[in-house]
Amino acid sequence: MENGHGGVRQLRYLPAVGSVHGVEVIDFAALRRMDTQRRRVLPQRPDFHVLALIASGTGGHEADFHGYRLAEGSVVWIRPGMVHRWSDVDSCDGPLVLFRPGFLAGLGAAEAAAAACWRLDRQRLPLALLAAEHLGREHEATARDPRLGSPALLSHLLAALILRALPEAPARADAPPAGEGGAHVFRAYRAAVEERFTEWHHVAEYARALGYDVRTLTRATRAATGTGAKTFLDQRILLEAKRLLAHTDLPVTGCARRLGFRDAGNFSTFFRRQAGTPPAAWRAAYGTADAPGT
Structure with missing residues (x-):
C-alpha cells in the first residue's frame, strides 16, 4: 500500500x-x-x-x-x-x-x-x-x-x-434497444473515455478514434446508462475533478492542468456548470487535504 x-x-x-x-x-x-x-x-x-x-x-x-x-x-x-x-x-x-x-x-x-x-x-x-x-x-x-x-x-x-x-434494470420507454452491437459500442466508448478523458473533452474525438459517428456513440451510451455520450464524458471529467479537489493538495490551476483544461478559468466554468458550485466552494465543503483554493 x-x-x-x-x-x-x-x-x-x-x-x-x-x-x-x-x-x-x-x-x-x-x-x-x-x-x-x-x-x-x-x-x-x-x-x-x-x-x-x-x-x-x-x-x-x-x-x-x-x-x-x-x-x-x-x-x-x-x-x-x-x-x-x-x-x-x-x-x-x-x-x-x-x-x-x-x-x-x-x-x-x-x-x-x-x-x-x-x-x-x-x-x-x-x-x-x-x-x-x-x-x-x-x-x-x-x-x-x-x-x-x-x-x-x-x-x-x-x-x-x-x-x-446485478440490480434489475427498470425498463425505459425512451430507451432504444441496445443489442449486443450497442453494448459493444458502449464498452469501447467507456474504455476510451477512461483512458483519454484528461485529453479529449469532445465526443467527436472518441468517434473518430473508434470509427463510429457521434450519433452511434450517443445511442449506445443512452441505451446502457440512460444519458447521452456527452453527458457521460462530462460526468467522468467532473468526478475526477471532485476527487482531485477533495483528496489532493493540488491548487485549482493544477487540477485544471491535470484534467486537460487550457486554463483555470475554463476549468472553473466547466465545474460550476456541472456541479452547480465553484471549485473552491466544493473543496471547502468536501476537502480532506489542507489545500490552497487557487
Whole structure:
C-alpha cells in the first residue's frame, strides 16, 4: 500500500498465498481481523475491484461523495480508482470478492453501468450468496492445491456471480434497444473515455478514434446508462475533478492542468456548470487535504 495525496490510501492488489489467478474471496470478519487499526474507515483508492454482499447486519459505506446505508441484501461494487471508505461495517457479514481489472474480460454494458451500491430482494440474495460460496470454494481448492486451479473456471464463476448480483434494470420507454452491437459500442466508448478523458473533452474525438459517428456513440451510451455520450464524458471529467479537489493538495490551476483544461478559468466554468458550485466552494465543503483554493 502507498499513501496518496490528502490521506487517501492507494491500495495495490496484493493477493494472499495461493491466490495466483487474480481473484480471491474473503468475508467481512476477515477484513476486520486484518484491519485492527480500523484504517478501513479512512478514504482509500484501490486499483482492483471489490464486490461485497451483505448477508446479515447493518452498516455504512461511502463511495465518491455518496453515502450508502448497508443492510441485508445490499451489494457494493467498488471499481478501480474509486475513492471509498467502509464507514461502519462492524456488524456486517458476507463475502467480499477481490479481483484484478483484467481478470473478468468483456464486462457488458449493464455491468459497466451498475451503481456503487444497490439492494437484492429476499428471493435473489440467497442465489447470489450461493454463487459467491461456489466461487469461494473453488478459490480455496486452488489455494490448497494449485493443480486444481483454473483461471477459466474462476472467471466463469465470477461472471455468474456478477450476473446474479446485478440490480434489475427498470425498463425505459425512451430507451432504444441496445443489442449486443450497442453494448459493444458502449464498452469501447467507456474504455476510451477512461483512458483519454484528461485529453479529449469532445465526443467527436472518441468517434473518430473508434470509427463510429457521434450519433452511434450517443445511442449506445443512452441505451446502457440512460444519458447521452456527452453527458457521460462530462460526468467522468467532473468526478475526477471532485476527487482531485477533495483528496489532493493540488491548487485549482493544477487540477485544471491535470484534467486537460487550457486554463483555470475554463476549468472553473466547466465545474460550476456541472456541479452547480465553484471549485473552491466544493473543496471547502468536501476537502480532506489542507489545500490552497487557487
